[in-house]
Amino acid sequence: MPLIELQHLTKQFPTGNGFFTALKDITLSFGEGEFAGLVGPSGSGKTTLLNIIGSLDVPTAGSARVMGQPVGSLTHRQAADLRNHHIGFIFQTYNLLPVYTVYQNVEFALLLQKRNDAQRRTAVCDALEWVGLTDKMHSKPAQLSGGECQRVAIARAMVKRPSIVLADEPSANLDAENSHHILQTMQALNRDLHTTFIFATHDEKVMHYLQRIITLRDGVVENDQWHSPSPHQPPN
Numbered sequence: 001m002p003l004i005e006l007q008h009l010t011k012q013f014p015t016g017n018g019f020f021t022a023l024k025d026i027t028l029s030f031g032e033g034e035f036a037g038l039v040g041p042s043g044s045g046k047t048t049l050l051n052i053i054g055s056l057d058v059p060t061a062g063s064a065r066v067m068g069q070p071v072g073s074l075t076h077r078q079a080a081d082l083r084n085h086h087i088g089f090i091f092q093t094y095n096l097l098p099v100y101t102v103y104q105n106v107e108f109a110l111l112l113q114k115r116n117d118a119q120r121r122t123a124v125c126d127a128l129e130w131v132g133l134t135d136k137m138h139s140k141p142a143q144l145s146g147g148e149c150q151r152v153a154i155a156r157a158m159v160k161r162p163s164i165v166l167a168d169e170p171s172a173n174l175d176a177e178n179s180h181h182i183l184q185t186m187q188a189l190n191r192d193l194h195t196t197f198i199f200a201t202h203d204e205k206v207m208h209y210l211q212r213i214i215t216l217r218d219g220v221v222e223n224d225q226w227h228s229p230s231p232h233q234p235p236n
C-alpha cells in the first residue's frame with residue numbers, strides 16, 4: 001500500500017469574488033523510501049500540495065490518504081496525531097526556537113510523544129549524530145551557521161523516525177556547499193532509514209539528487225518522471 005495516495009485532488013481557496021483553484025484533479029501516489037520532489041514555477045501549487053500531504057490543510061474535492069488515513073475527514077486531534085507520529089517538516093527558514101539549545105530544539109519534537117527521559121536522550125543523541133552536530137548540542141541557534149541551523153531542523157524532523165519528511169525549499173537560504181551538505185545528509189537518512197522525502201523546490205541543486213521529479217504547472221501535474229540519481233554521490 002502506498003504511504004501517500006492522492007486521487008482526483010482539487011484545492012480551491014476563497015477569493016474576494018469566488019474561488020481560486022490552486023490544485024486541479026491531482027492523482028499521485030508515493031511509496032516507502034522515495035526521494036521525490038515537486039517542482040514548477042512560483043504559484044504552481046507545490047506548497048499547497050505539501051501542506052495537504054502534511055495534514056496541515058484539507059482537499060476541497062477528491063481524496064488524500066496519508067498512512068492510510070483520510071486527511072480530509074480527520075479531526076484536529078487526529079491530524080495532529082498523524083503529524084506527530086509519522087511526518088517530519090523542514091522549512092526554508094529552519095523555524096528553530098531561539099531561546100532553546102540545539103538539544104532542546106530537537107527534543108521538543110518528542111515531548112508530544114509519551115517517551116521517558118532515557119528514551120528521549122537516546123533518540124536526540126542519535127539524531128544529532130546523524131546530522132553531525134553532537135558537538136553543538138549545547139549551542140543556541142544564534143551561535144550556528146545557516147547550514148548548521150538547517151541540520152538541526154533535519155535532526156528535529158528525523159528524531160521521531162517518521163515515515164515521511166516534507167521539505168519546503170530547504171536549501172533556499174543556503175550557499176551551494178551547505179545545500180549539497182544537507183542534501184547528502186538527507187539522502188543518507190533516506191537510504192539508511194527508508195524514510196520517504198518529498199521536497200518542494202526551485203533549486204537545480206536539489207533536483208540533481210531527486211529520484212523522481214513531479215512538475216506542477218497551474219495546479220496540474222505536467223510531468224512525473226523517475227530518474228536514476230548518482231547513488232548517494234554529489235552531482236558534478
Ligand SMILES: Nc1ncnc2c1ncn2[C@@H]1O[C@H](COP(=O)(O)OP(=O)(O)OP(=O)(O)O)[C@@H](O)[C@H]1O
Binds near residue numbers: 021
Ligand atoms: N490561503 C490562500 N488563499 C488564497 N490563495 C492561496 C492561498 N494559498 C495559496 N494560494 C494561491 O495558490 C497558488 C499556489 O500557491 P503555492 O504556495 O502552493 O505555490 P508554490 O508553487 O508553492 O509557489 P512558490 O514556489 O512561490 O512557493 C498561488 O497562486 C497562491 O497565491
